[in-house]
Amino acid sequence: MTESPLTVSPLLWVGPVVITEPVLATWAIMAVVTIISLVVSRRLSLAPGRMQTALELLVDTIDQQIRDTMQAEPGPYRSLIGTLFVFVLIANWCALVPGVTPPTARLETDAALALVVLSAAVFHGIRSRGLAGYLASFAEPSWVMIPLNVVEQITRTFSL
Structure with a gap:
């Protein structure tokens, strides 16, 4: 008998809460994104280096997408849309790591x-x-x- 694709085997329990592989992968992605954000944002300057320039390009691209699709100023929406974009991008890239199933799957x-x-x-x-x-x-x-x-x-x- 085959198992339903909607069932996930538990990895461990924390009290009554079941921790599954997608939850663990999501937590790991959140930790990585948070740590990278903290490290990168500590060294911001008016004369940007390579990393800051690349990140500013990413923010400008997200802002332009918001302007083009919503015809609105991106300020109120940037953090949500940017966070979703980065999370989905990294979650999908997890498929490149052997043995890791992306949580977006x-x-x-x-x-x-x-x-x-x-x-x-x-x-x-x-x-x-x-x-x-x-x-x-x-x-x-x-x-x-x-x-x-x-x-x-x-x-x-x-x-x-």
């Missing part, structure tokens, strides 16, 4: 990232338009579109 990680994006979309929508304006946007261009716009909000997030 598991449905749980992708669903969790989609929920973060959905929550951020609702938060930023309410923040920019107010609660009444955000809810009114579901009735555009007509009130008949409300169910379709609600479904679109959810499915668009998970499809991305």
